[in-house]
Amino acid sequence: MGRRWKPLTLYFLSYGELRFSELRRRIPEATQKMLTQTLRELEADGVVLRTVHEQVPPKVVYSLTPYGRTLQPILAAMCEWGEAHAELLARTRPGGNRNAPSG
Secondary structure (H helix, E strand, C coil): CCCCCHHHHHHHHCCCCEEHHHHHHHCCCCCHHHHHHHHHHHHHCCCEEEEEECCCCCEEEEEECHHHHCCHHHHHHHHHHHHHCHHHHHHHCCCCCCCCCCC
């Protein structure tokens, strides 16, 4: 899970298959190059499936493999943690209140 965009990519794919452009809209901070690289790595790891539908123009969709779906409970737990700590995280980010409690 080394890349910054992998957890977000997996999170959005956990709701169903998406085209590349749909992922780009959901993760606008990721460049096209980084998202492409992230998807390729996840595909190589056996976590994401890339399906090409033979039509004109070709339609390519990404989805989680059964192996990738085993990550869904972990992603859900990470989301819950983030929501529970959102206020603290906002205060500790650059420009936020740095007087957040430690520990």
